[in-house]
Amino acid sequence: MSGICGWVGDADPAILDAMLEAIDYRGDSVDKVNVPGAALGYRWWSGRPGKSPGIHRQGAQLVACAGTFAPPVASPAAELIARLQPGPEGLDSLDGAFAAAWWDGEKRRLTLIRDPFGVRSLYYTQQGGVFYFASELKQLLAVPDISAELDHAAIHKYLTFSFVPGEDTPLKGIRRLLPRRYAVWAAGRLEVTQYFELRESLDERYADRRAAVQLIRRRCIEAVEKRLNGEEKIGLFLSGGLDSSAVALWLKDAGANVSAFSLDFGDKSLEKDRAREVAGALAIPLQFVRVGGEALLPIFQDLVWRLDLPFGDPVTGPQYLLGRAARAAGLGCIFNGEGGDQLFGGWTQKPMIGAELYANLYGEESREELYLRSYRRFYGSEDELYTPEFHARIGPAGQRRALLLPYLHGEKASTFLHRVRLADLALKGCQNILPRAERMANGWGLDIRAPLFDRRLAEAAFALPPQLKLRGAVEKFVLKLAVRGRLPKEVVWRKKLGMGVPITDWTLGPLAPLMNELLGKASLERRGLFRNEYVAALLQGHNTPGETRRRRVGERLWALAMLEAWMRIFVDGGGKRPARGSGG
Amino acid sequence: MKCIRCGVDSKYKERANRTCPGCHKLFAFEPQLGDRLTDVAFQKAIDAVSAKGQVRWGVEHLYYEVARRFPRRIWLAVLPAVVPGVFGLVLLLGKSYKMAAVALVISAILGVLAWQRKTARNVSVPLADFNRMWSTWRTVHGEPNGLIVRASERGTPTPRRSFDSDIADYSFDRAVICDRARTADLLIANNFHFENNCAVLSMDGYPEPLFDTVRSMLKRNPKLRVFALHDSSARGCRLAHRLTHEKEWFAGQGEVTDVGLRPSQADVFRGLFLAAGPAVVGGGGISALEARWLSQNTLELAALRPEQILKRLYAAMNRKEHEDFDDDSFRYEASDADDAGDGFG
Numbered sequence: 001m002s003g004i005c006g007w008v009g010d011a012d013p014a015i016l017d018a019m020l021e022a023i024d025y026r027g028d029s030v031d032k033v034n035v036p037g038a039a040l041g042y043r044w045w046s047g048r049p050g051k052s053p054g055i056h057r058q059g060a061q062l063v064a065c066a067g068t069f070a071p072p073v074a075s076p077a078a079e080l081i082a083r084l085q086p087g088p089e090g091l092d093s094l095d096g097a098f099a100a101a102w103w104d105g106e107k108r109r110l111t112l113i114r115d116p117f118g119v120r121s122l123y124y125t126q127q128g129g130v131f132y133f134a135s136e137l138k139q140l141l142a143v144p145d146i147s148a149e150l151d152h153a154a155i156h157k158y159l160t161f162s163f164v165p166g167e168d169t170p171l172k173g174i175r176r177l178l179p180r181r182y183a184v185w186a187a188g189r190l191e192v193t194q195y196f197e198l199r200e201s202l203d204e205r206y207a208d209r210r211a212a213v214q215l216i217r218r219r220c221i222e223a224v225e226k227r228l229n230g231e232e233k234i235g236l237f238l239s240g241g242l243d244s245s246a247v248a249l250w251l252k253d254a255g256a257n258v259s260a261f262s263l264d265f266g267d268k269s270l271e272k273d274r275a276r277e278v279a280g281a282l283a284i285p286l287q288f289v290r291v292g293g294e295a296l297l298p299i300f301q302d303l304v305w306r307l308d309l310p311f312g313d314p315v316t317g318p319q320y321l322l323g324r325a326a327r328a329a330g331l332g333c334i335f336n337g338e339g340g341d342q343l344f345g346g347w348t349q350k351p352m353i354g355a356e357l358y359a360n361l362y363g364e365e366s367r368e369e370l371y372l373r374s375y376r377r378f379y380g381s382e383d384e385l386y387t388p389e390f391h392a393r394i395g396p397a398g399q400r401r402a403l404l405l406p407y408l409h410g411e412k413a414s415t416f417l418h419r420v421r422l423a424d425l426a427l428k429g430c431q432n433i434l435p436r437a438e439r440m441a442n443g444w445g446l447d448i449r450a451p452l453f454d455r456r457l458a459e460a461a462f463a464l465p466p467q468l469k470l471r472g473a474v475e476k477f478v479l480k481l482a483v484r485g486r487l488p489k490e491v492v493w494r495k496k497l498g499m500g501v502p503i504t505d506w507t508l509g510p511l512a513p514l515m516n517e518l519l520g521k522a523s524l525e526r527r528g529l530f531r532n533e534y535v536a537a538l539l540q541g542h543n544t545p546g547e548t549r550r551r552r553v554g555e556r557l558w559a560l561a562m563l564e565a566w567m568r569i570f571v572d573g574g575g576k577r578p579a580r581g582s583g584g
Numbered sequence: 585m586k587c588i589r590c591g592v593d594s595k596y597k598e599r600a601n602r603t604c605p606g607c608h609k610l611f612a613f614e615p616q617l618g619d620r621l622t623d624v625a626f627q628k629a630i631d632a633v634s635a636k637g638q639v640r641w642g643v644e645h646l647y648y649e650v651a652r653r654f655p656r657r658i659w660l661a662v663l664p665a666v667v668p669g670v671f672g673l674v675l676l677l678g679k680s681y682k683m684a685a686v687a688l689v690i691s692a693i694l695g696v697l698a699w700q701r702k703t704a705r706n707v708s709v710p711l712a713d714f715n716r717m718w719s720t721w722r723t724v725h726g727e728p729n730g731l732i733v734r735a736s737e738r739g740t741p742t743p744r745r746s747f748d749s750d751i752a753d754y755s756f757d758r759a760v761i762c763d764r765a766r767t768a769d770l771l772i773a774n775n776f777h778f779e780n781n782c783a784v785l786s787m788d789g790y791p792e793p794l795f796d797t798v799r800s801m802l803k804r805n806p807k808l809r810v811f812a813l814h815d816s817s818a819r820g821c822r823l824a825h826r827l828t829h830e831k832e833w834f835a836g837q838g839e840v841t842d843v844g845l846r847p848s849q850a851d852v853f854r855g856l857f858l859a860a861g862p863a864v865v866g867g868g869g870i871s872a873l874e875a876r877w878l879s880q881n882t883l884e885l886a887a888l889r890p891e892q893i894l895k896r897l898y899a900a901m902n903r904k905e906h907e908d909f910d911d912d913s914f915r916y917e918a919s920d921a922d923d924a925g926d927g928f929g
Contacts, residue, residue, distance in 0.1 A: 347781075353754050354777045357794055358784070359745050362640075362735055362773045367745075373778070416748035466750050472804035473755040495757070495807075545635030545891045546774055548898035 002027050002044035002051060002066040004101055004122075005139045008037065008110045008185055009130030016041045018142040019134055022575070025306075026066075026135070026442055031055045033062055038103045038110065040064045045445060048332055050229035052077035060105030061085075066135055067098030067120045068447065070454070071226035076100070084111065088182070091195040095226075095455040097438070097448065099135055109186040116196050117339075117453040118179030118430035119438050121308075124190075125174045131185050136308045140174055141575035148571045149173070153395035155529070155563070157403075159378040159385070162312030162559050163432040166403050170310060171570070179430045196455065198422065200413035203463040209481070212464050216457075217482040223454035224250040227335070235326040235334040235446070236260045237319075238286065240274030242476060243340030245491050246483045247451060251335060252282045258335075261326055263318050264288040270500040277488045289325045291318045293506030297514060301565065301578040306443035310566040311436040312377065312559030314503040319440040327444035334441055339452030342429040343461040344476040345417060345469035347495075348374070352420050367408050368401040371423060376552060377559055381534070381544065390529045403427065417466035429453065504554030507561075508541050515539060515557050518564045527564065535560065587611070588627045588725075612724040613717070620654060626721060629653055634730040635891045640773040642732045642766055643718060644886040648856055650717070651709045665694035705857045705881060732773045744793060752797050755804035758901065759783040761833075763814035763823045763844070765790035767885055767893075771813075774894055780901065782811075787823065803837070810834055811901055814844030816883040818864040818875075821846055825869025843900040845885055847877035856887040 003026040005019040013034050020030050020041045027044040031054040042055050042064040050068040056077035065077035073079040080100050083090030097119035102111040112133055114122050124133040127145045134140050141148055154168040167175050177183050180196040206212040224247060228234070236251060238244045238260040251258045262275040272288070279286035296303075296317045303320045304310075326334050341348060355370040372379045379400075382391070406412065407423035434450060441448035451457075461469075464478060471477035480492050507515050517523065519539060521532045538557050543550065569578055586593045592606025596616045603610055613619035613626065621629075629649040633641040672687030727733075760782055762768045768786040771777065777784045783802055789795045802808055812827055814820030824842040827833045834840060850857070860882050866875040885893060 350754075350757065351778045351781045353751060354756065354781065354783060355775075356745070356747065356751060357798060358772050358777055358791070360735060360743070361791055362732060362769075364735075370778070373775070414748070415750040417750055417754070419748070467753045470754050473757050473808070545638040546640075546894065548776075548779060548894055 002042070003135035003139070004040070004042050004064040004066045004099060005132075005134040006038065006040040006064065006101055006103070007130050007132045008103075009128075010037065011039065011130045011132075011143075013039065015143055019139040022139045022142040023136055025445065027445075029054075031064075033057070035062070035103070035105060037108065038062075038105070040101060040103055042066065045332070048229075048447070049231060050074075050076070056081060062103040062105070063100060065098055065100035067096060067100075067115065068229060069094065069096035069098060070223075072096075072229040080113070084113075088193065088195055091182070093455070094195075097450075101133060107186065109184060111182055111184050112177055113182040113195075114177050114179050116180045116455050117434055117450070117458075119434045119448065119450065119453070121435055121438075122177040123169060123174055124177065124183075124185075127173075131190075137169060137171065137174065137570065138305075138308055138575035141171075141570065146174075148574060150567065150571055152390060152393035153399060155390075156382075156394035157400055158310055158312065158563060159382075159559070160372055160400055161375050161427070161432070162377050163436070164309060165427050165431050170566070197412075198425065198458055198462060199411075200415065200418040200422070200462045201459075202414075202465060206464045206468075209468065209478075212468050212478055213481045215460050216464070216478050219454070219457040219460045220246065220452070220479075220482065221250050221253065223451040223457045224335075225254050226454075227449040227451050228254060228256055229333070231333055233257050233259065233331060234449075235329070235331040236284070237322055237326075237334060237336045238262045238275050238278060238284075239337065240271035240276075240278060240491065241337065241340075242479060242483070242487075242491060243452060244337030245274075245278040245487050246340070246479060247335055247337045248278055248282055248284060249483055249486050250451075252284065258284055259329060259331070260284045260286045261322050261329075261334075262286060262288050263322065264290045265500055265502055266290070266292065268500055268502040268505070274488075274491050274494070278491055281488055287325060287329070289318075289321050291321050293510030295321060296506065297510060300511075300514060301569070304562060304565040305569050305575075305577055307436060307439050307566075309435070309439075310563050311432065311439075312555075312562050313432070313436070314501045314506075314555060314558040316436055316440060316562075318501060319437065320443065323440050323444040323446055326441075326446055331446060333447040333449055335449045335451065336437060337452060338433050338437055338450045339429060339454075340476060340479060342421065342425040342433075343452060343458060344479045345421060345466070347475050349417065349420050349424070349470065350473070350475070353416070356416060366401070368404045371404055371408060371420070372400055377556060384544075385530055385534045387528055387531055413462075415466045417470055418462060421462075421466075421469075425458070502551075502554075503558055504541075504551050507554040507557040511561075512539075515561055518561045519557065523564060527567065530560070585611070585615070585622055586624050588623050610724050612721045619717075621650070621717070623725075625653060626650070626717070630728050633889055634728070635889075637729050639890045639894070640730045640732050640770070641890045642770060642886065644766060644884070645770075645890050646718070647709070647711065647714050648707070648884075648887045649889070650714055651707045651856060654709050665691050665697075667691075668694065705854055706859060707856050732769050734769070752801060753804075755801050756783040756808070757781055757805070758809040758811065759785065759802050760811045760813050760843075760897065760901075761823065761827055762786045763812075763817075763820040764788065767813060770890055770893065771897075774890070776894060776897070780898060782901075787826070799832075802834075806837055808834065808838035809901075809904070810838055810840040811843045811897070811904075812840055813885070813897060814842075815885050816845035816847055816850050816878070816881075818861070818870065818878050820844055820885075821874060821878065822869045841900070841904050843897060845883055847874045847881075847883075850877070850881070850883045853883055853887050857881040857883050 003023040016032050016039050020043050029046040030043050032041040033055050040055055040062050044051050050072035052065045052075045056063040061081055063077040063081050065080055069076050076098055096115055098115045099120035099122045100113050112122050123137055123140055125140055140146055149172040151170055151172045154164045154170045158164045164170055169176055181192050181194050183190055183192045234256055236248055236258050238248055260279050359365050378385050404423055408419050412422055413419045438448050468478045484492055519535050524530050524532050538553055543553055587604040587606055589609055590607035594605050598605045602614050612623050613621055633645045633649045668687045669691035672684045675684035765786040768784050768790050771784045783798050810827055812824040814823045824840045828840045829835050860880050864875045864878040866872040
């Protein structure tokens with residue numbers, strides 16, 4: 001719900017205005033500072049608690065900080081400099097959702113910093129001897145000299161993960177500061193340091209189930225409470241699943257005035273009744289937001305533009321509509337239950353266990369390859385999907401596997417479940433789920449709060465034996481025990497049948513004209529990345545022969561359509577806001 | 585005859601020593617020398633079982649695919665019926681009614697015999713003939729892509745992965761138990777276990793290195809959903825019954841759903857049956873009616889194309905889970921996880 005930008009070097013001051021203008025939906029107030037050799041800009045919504053009321057000025061020190069700390073402080077920017085000036089130890093307990101820039105005019109040094117789980121983003125690039133940084137990609141593209149050139153290696157990764165992981169962005173020369181890191185730019189060099197590392201540290205005290213449940217319950221309650229910034233009214237995205245229901249419970253326990261919003265997919269809704277049940281049990285007003293393919297058609301371009309990066313999961317469409325509804329209800333912040341799967345082991349981890357056991361029966365397949373396959377987009381289908389020209393430009397083999405090695409092997413964990421949890425948290429959680437949720441909420445002026453992505457809670461979760469997370473086949477066991485008796489039994493113990501976005505019905509139904517325009521033969525030939533035969537089969541609703549699930553057709557079409565639309569806006573269109581009302 | 589390597593179409597006299605005049609490489613088969621299929625036809629059979637290289641398959645699937653495509657030379661059977669038929673018509677025109685009637689009856693009998701041969705129940709290609717063709721094909725064209733070969737059977741077996749200590753502590757939501765190891769091979773090699781989050785085992789102990797580990801993991805889930813996948817054979821049709829009642833399997837645990845082939849589904853696969861073994865007695869999961877069929881026939885699951893097996897299995901499992909969605913069996917209880925309670929409930 002705010003954003004920053006700036007540079008080190010000499011650039012036209014008008015550029016700062018352009019960079020701030022590019023994110024006009026992130027606030028009604030602007031502050032900017034130009035000093036010799038540097039500039040900082042900050043946009044925010046005035047009157048919202050827990051936000052920095054402008055750029056913090058302290059002698060030659062300037063700090064622009066977007067976002068909030070947890071627990072909240074009056075000015076995160078002032079707090080940050082107080083913590084950082086003595087040294088990086090000041091970051092030891094820092095938590096929240098923030099991205100900040102600190103210009104030290106005495107030492108001629110810029111420090112960029114991102115929150116521990118990557119709710120807020122920061123990008124940087126160098127152009128004409130100037131080091132630029134910004135909260136969003138579109139702000140950097142507002143700099144006249146920066147051109148948008150596609151990075152084919154990053155697109156290759158997107159097609160595996162459905163998001164671009166790591167420090168790369170889909171644009172050449174533009175890099176991203178990863179979560180839980182700070183970067184210092186001085187004397188023309190950038191040095192990146194990780195200030196918080198999550199790793200397994202099993203504590204035998206929590207082999208005792210009672211102690212483990214008490215710990216997790218306590219940490220969850222603290223995580224929720226320290227994200228309440230004193231707003232009169234807050235919102236909650238309530239899916240009816242365990243995680244968001246647990247957050248609803250703890251928000252009510254904390255005395256928050258909470259209103260819930262839930263998705264309604266009509267007869268395709270799987271958890272609608274559960275959401276109603278939870279809201280009823282906790283006496284929370286609940287609004288259902290009807291989502292069908294028709295509703296996504298008019299908003300598709302705007303959705304892609306607000307996402308800023310290509311995110312290929314179809315959940316972003318419903319998230320956009322939820323955000324719009326919450327904004328229309330006059331809310332300024334929204335909680336969600338994201339993070340429960342990554343911390344406590346949701347149903348998505350189970351296939352990895354089977355894959356690990358059955359590996360190598362018919363030839364060698366590494367753990368990394370199996371994990372890449374678990375994203376279920378185009379890994380393994382590159383030969384069928386990619387044109388030879390694209391194939392030739394994706395760079396050397398092993399780039400995707402290299403992203404996983406630190407988590408799936410090595411010293412960060414000794415148990416299989418925790419290895420996969422760490423990989424999920426670092427990639428899916430911090431580089432996909434959180435940033436895309438932030439974009440969708442901020443697109444509507446909402447501050448996103450994801451209490452389960454909490455530093456102390458995460459550390460506690462990795463101190464527990466993994467068998468308390470996946471107990472036999474019961475996922476998130478410790479979290480279930482933590483809310484047992486406080487939430488309806490159906491919500492706590494019901495098995496998951498999978499997320500219900502009926503994307504194949506949508507892409508082959510109401511969204512078909514859009515899909516055909518974005519992914520038709522003419523469009524594919526113009527872009528030159530994909531083979532028409534492969535995409536045409538998907539457009540006709542044909543799964544690949546070995547694929548049993550119909551929903552993969554829609555998921556793959558959506559991921560490809562999102563990418564093409566993103567390229568049109570950000571590569572062809574320079575990141576400018578598309579004309580309103582244009583679907584495709 | 586067309587060469588599958590270079591596409592050159594050649595006449596028999598142009599093919600010296602079974603060699604293509606275009607690329608000078610060998611043909612596997614030469615119909616002029618008595619082979620019943622061409623290289624193109626055999627390649628088409630491979631394309632069909634592998635869904636053009638996108639599904640992994642076993643040699644047993646290829647056997648049935650070849651059998652589907654094998655020319656039955658119906659004209660050879662029909663010819664004896666045509667001759668007396670024509671003769672009978674001539675006699676009829678010559679008003680020799682008695683002789684004509686005899687000739688036409690003979691023709692009709694031979695015609696019925698020919699029709700029966702066309703619609704024979706059993707697979708028409710002797711396994712030994714297929715094995716000869718398969719061996720020739722591999723010698724000439726090499727091993728086709730997608731053929732399932734166990735790593736342990738290759739010259740340089742892939743070393744087994746050493747597992748992290750916790751992995752056997754977990755369980756699965758569902759399991760597919762097959763009556764034969766080759767069916768388990770098909771599912772695992774095509775990542776069915778991964779895509780559908782299920783364990784796959786065979787009754788006869790495959791995959792051997794994991795069998796005990798996986799079976800003990802399955803015991804950890806009292807709400808386990810078990811799916812029995814099998815041939816339409818006496819052994820196969822008893823599978824679900826055995827899984828439900830045998831203690832070392834799932835007696836008293838979870839629910840077993842039969843998703844295998846049964847005699848009532850066999851008719852559409854007529855022509856791909858195998859001769860049965862000893863007479864089958866009903867009971868133990870087999871009805872008297874089924875026992876009669878099973879005493880005469882066997883239908884292997886491999887008679888279905890791999891793609892169809894995977895899709896039918898997925899559909900059957902999915903249907904069952906959606907049917908049970910509002911059921912108590914679709915809900916865990918704390919006790920399902922060996923919960924002694926933490927005093928908060």
